[in-house]
């Protein structure tokens with residue numbers, strides 16, 4: 422069994438990105454600049470945004486964090502987005518999800534200039550991705566594709582079962598893996614909360630992408646021998662014995678599933694760090710696109 426090490430792979434990617442930044446500087450070009458909007462004080466979101474800012478520092482990007490209170494109105498948030506759309510120094514920006522319930526997520530994401538949409542969530546970029554045109558791919562699925570490529574995991578002709586149909590992970594993952602690309606050419610089944618006989622499907626899968634958000638849902642008895650397992654879930658499970666008061670659990674029951682898997686991503690240290698590295702890659706692309 423091989424661990425698909427997202428921590429190491431993302432560190433490699435960050436070195437490559439840092440080298441590109443150095444080259445841009447040597448050519449007298451602009452330093453990439455990523456901005457992030459965080460609304461509210463959700464602990465996990467604060468951690469992720471903090472990690473994004475830190476990653477920018479590491480590779481030599483400029484970064485701006487716009488930290489807004491929970492009670493921020495939708496109009497106020499739309500004003501911030503407009504201001505980032507019009508700020509020529511900012512190459513790309515993201516709005517950390519989830520947003521507080523009183524804000525319409527779709528309306529907000531549609532307000533982002535698609536050329537600065539380094540999360541790849543704007544309908545224009547989702548459409549381009551679906552048509553296999555050059556665009557910003559959503560960071561988590563993009564990171565999974567990169568991990569599969571770098572570990573030479575065979576995907577062509579394989580049966581992939583994606584569990585979860587979210588706009589951020591499950592849906593784009595199913596599209597990318599079915600396309601004619603290096604870690605693609607797979608036959609994809611998308612399973613979700615209404616799927617019947619899920620275990621029958623997962624037992625047929627050569628590759629499983631677990632992205633449903635239920636801690637340790639996928640157990641060893643649900644996977645076939647030598648399956649490739651991608652765990653997208655990160656749930657904070659209360660654990661008084663831990664310093665932080667919780668432990669991180671994926672959607673996969675690692676102990677039982679890893680005994681059968683040929684390749685598996687751990688949590689932490691798998692898909693999560695790749696998400697951040699691919700956001701940097703998208704920001705570098707946004708900066709280069711500006712010329």
Ligand SMILES: Nc1nc2c(c(=O)[nH]1)N[C@@H](CN(C=O)c1ccc(C(=O)N[C@@H](CCC(=O)O)C(=O)O)cc1)CN2
Pocket residue numbers: 465468469470472515516517518519540560561589655669688689690691692693694695696697
């Ligand atoms: N605007 C966006 N919002 C959200 C996205 C996104 O891509 N864009 N994805 C997720 C959260 N996410 C990035 O924002 C993210 C999740 C996890 C990690 C990560 O590195 N996890 C570590 C563990 C970190 C911890 O201690 O909790 C790991 O898995 O090793 C990075 C980014 C939802 N929102």
